[in-house]
Amino acid sequence: MPEGHTLHRLAREQQQTFAGRPVHVTSPQGRFAAGAALLDGRVLQAASSYGKHLFADFGGDVLHVHLGLYGAFTGGTGDPPPAKGALRMRWTAPGPDGAGAWTDLRGPTACEVLAPPEVAAILARLGPDPLRPRADGGVAHRRIGGSRTAIGALLMDQSVLAGVGNVYRAELLFRHGISPFRPGREVAADLWQRMWADLVVLMRSGVRMGRIVTTLPEHRTRRSGVVQRDDAHYVYRRTGLPCRICGTPVRTEVMAGRNLYWCPVCQAI
Incomplete structure (x- = not known):
C-alpha cells in the first residue's frame, strides 16, 4: 500500500500540472461515471493529501481518492494512451507549458466526490500526518x-x-x-x-x-x-x-x- 510520502508527492504533482485549469474528467471503466460527469470541465482549485488520502478541490465538490493496496496513478504529457482495462478515472487538461497533460487512476479503494463536511469527517478520524506543516x-x-x-x-x-x-x-x-x-x-x-x-x-x-x-x-x-x-x-x-x-x-x-x-x-x- 502506498505510504504517506507517495500521496504527498502525487498531490504536489497534480497541483503543479492541473491546478487553475479546467480538467476533462472521464471514467472509461464506468464505475465513476456519475462523479466524472459532475467534475468534468471544472477548474481544479487545489490538490492536497493527508496521510494516505488524496483530495482534489473542484470548487466545493472534492474528489477523494484512497489508493488502498492496489491503486495507482500514472500520467504524462501529450495525448493519453488508448483507454484499456479497469481504468477508473482519467484527467486531461492543457499543461502548464501549453502541452496536454493526463493522469489515469486504476484500482483505488475509494474514488468519490464529497462535500466539505464529509471531507472534514474523514480528517477528524485521522491522527497527525508527519508531512503536514505544524503537525503535532x-x-x-x-x-x-x-x-x-x-x-x-x-x-x-x-x-x-x-x-x-x-x-x-x-x-x-x-x-x-x-x-x-x-x-x-x-x-x-x-x-x-x-x-x-x-x-x-x-x-x-x-x-x-x-x-x-x-x-x-x-x-x-x-x-x-x-x-x-x-x-x-x-x-x-x-x-x-x-x-x-x-x-x-x-x-x-x-x-x-x-x-x-x-x-x-x-x-x-
Whole structure:
C-alpha cells in the first residue's frame, strides 16, 4: 500500500500540472461515471493529501481518492494512451507549458466526490500526518502513551498516526532499537519525540526521492552515490537475512494485518 510520502508527492504533482485549469474528467471503466460527469470541465482549485488520502478541490465538490493496496496513478504529457482495462478515472487538461497533460487512476479503494463536511469527517478520524506543516506529534503520543497495544500495531493505526505504513513502521522501530511488541504505554514521551522527529525527516526524504531509504551510508554494502534496492532498508522484507548491525537473522510475523519485520537482538526491548 502506498505510504504517506507517495500521496504527498502525487498531490504536489497534480497541483503543479492541473491546478487553475479546467480538467476533462472521464471514467472509461464506468464505475465513476456519475462523479466524472459532475467534475468534468471544472477548474481544479487545489490538490492536497493527508496521510494516505488524496483530495482534489473542484470548487466545493472534492474528489477523494484512497489508493488502498492496489491503486495507482500514472500520467504524462501529450495525448493519453488508448483507454484499456479497469481504468477508473482519467484527467486531461492543457499543461502548464501549453502541452496536454493526463493522469489515469486504476484500482483505488475509494474514488468519490464529497462535500466539505464529509471531507472534514474523514480528517477528524485521522491522527497527525508527519508531512503536514505544524503537525503535532504529541497528539499521537497521547494515544500511544495510554495504550496497552503493541507499538508495532499502533504505528499502523491511521487514527493514531496518518500516512505511516508497513515500511516506515518496521524501519522506524529498528532505527530506535524498539521491539514492535512493546506496549505503547512503555514508549516514553521523550523517546516518542525523537521517533517523531526521525519520521518527519524520513518521510520528507521519501517525498524528495520518490522512494523510502532508511539506511545510513556506513550500513550499506555498496557506497556508491545511488542507493541500491537491497541496501535501502534495515529489516523490511529482509526475512532470514543477517541484521546489518549485529548479524542476527531478521524475523517476520503478521501484526495488524501486515508482515512485520524486526531484529530480535537490536530490538530486544
